Amino acid sequence: xxxxxxxxxxxxxxxxxxxxxxxxxxxxxxxxxxxxxxxxxxxxxxxxxxxxxxxxxxxxxxxxxxxxxxxxxxxxxxxxxxxxxxxxxxxxxxxxxxxxxxxxxxxxxxxxx
Amino acid sequence: xxxxxxxxxxxxxxxxxxxxxxxxxxxxxxxxxxxxxxxxxxxxxxxxxxxxxxxxxxxxxxxxxxxxxxxxxxxxxxxxxxxxxxxxxxxxxxxxxxxxxxxxxxxxxxxxxxxx
Numbered sequence: 001x002x003x004x005x006x007x008x009x010x011x012x013x014x015x016x017x018x019x020x021x022x023x024x025x026x027x028x029x030x031x032x033x034x035x036x037x038x039x040x041x042x043x044x045x046x047x048x049x050x051x052x053x054x055x056x057x058x059x060x061x062x063x064x065x066x067x068x069x070x071x072x073x074x075x076x077x078x079x080x081x082x083x084x085x086x087x088x089x090x091x092x093x094x095x096x097x098x099x100x101x102x103x104x105x106x107x108x109x110x111x112x113x
Numbered sequence: 114x115x116x117x118x119x120x121x122x123x124x125x126x127x128x129x130x131x132x133x134x135x136x137x138x139x140x141x142x143x144x145x146x147x148x149x150x151x152x153x154x155x156x157x158x159x160x161x162x163x164x165x166x167x168x169x170x171x172x173x174x175x176x177x178x179x180x181x182x183x184x185x186x187x188x189x190x191x192x193x194x195x196x197x198x199x200x201x202x203x204x205x206x207x208x209x210x211x212x213x214x215x216x217x218x219x220x221x222x223x224x225x226x227x228x229x
Binding site: 089105106 | 117119145147149154155156157159162206208210217218219220221222223
């Protein structure tokens with residue numbers, strides 16, 4: 001079956017540091033890949049997505065590239081801000097779509113001044 | 114973005130009682146809603162998918178009689194945990210997709226259930 005593996009948190013960074021949160025997946029076919037973010041007290045929000053190999057999703061300075069050869073979708077940001085503190089979830093939906101998502105365990109990011 | 118709201122955000126109940134959690138789409142019609150369960154430091158696990166006016170489709174291993182899901186209108190789905198026990202304590206999250214958008218999922222804030 002499908003699975004998503006994320007690096008464990010929490011991750012603590014200083015403001016303006018470079019961020020990488022690793023995500024690898026196991027799936028049959030050609031899944032779509034997503035990063036969701038959950039700010040304190042709020043629901044998960046779609047941050048970015050990629051639907052095919054070599055696609056790069058980007059939003060709010062965050063980027064992730066769909067790497068089929070390494071089955072990875074690592075999240076990166078060049079300079080984090082305190083406001084980026086949240087929990088980040090990597091997820092995939094299988095080829096059949098239908099919005100059924102398989103999530104990783106989530107990685108908590110804390111950015112300090 | 115579209116808003117999905119859950120209520121209550123947290124609930125404490127005694128073992129053996131039933132608890133209902135509501136999931137509402139506030140500004141769009143949710144044709145499909147999903148219910149997830151999240152244990153500490155674990156993934157969100159899909160429990161069931163519900164389409165408005167139809168019976169919910171449960172994932173393997175989820176007890177239908179334990180977790181009753183109703184999606185009677187295009188803006189409301191409910192999850193009822195029947196005869197709750199301490200092992201049912203968890204964080205329950207709903208998401209919805211529908212008529213408003215390109216199929217993007219919108220998530221509620223989650224409901225934390227503690228069964229004593």
